[in-house]
Amino acid sequence: MSALPDLLHFDCPRCNQPVDERLYGPCRECRDALSALGGQGGGEVVTERFEPRMHVVPNQVATKE
Ligand SMILES: [Zn+2]
Known part of the structure; x- marks a missing residue:
């Protein structure tokens, strides 16, 4: 028995x-490890959403002569 x-x-x-x-x-x-990462009991793993930044190139102003 145990x-x-x-x-x-x-x-x-x-x-x-x-x-x-x-x-x-x-x-x-x-x-x-999970709780250390989460810090709140490790309920859910928070996944970081990686959003690459789009560098919007401003319209080039027509060069004046
Ligand atoms: Zn394990």
Whole structure:
């Protein structure tokens, strides 16, 4: 008999390391890393949206003679 709760054996979806956790999800290390990144418990991963800046070239003023 074991007092331990049933653990799931799976590969961490983040680092692909075999882990034993009660719930499927990132392993402890990854949760720590995620929470460190998020700073608020690591609920959602905030993805930065990369928007390249378009440099608008102003119309060239007709050169006067
Ligand atoms: Zn992991």
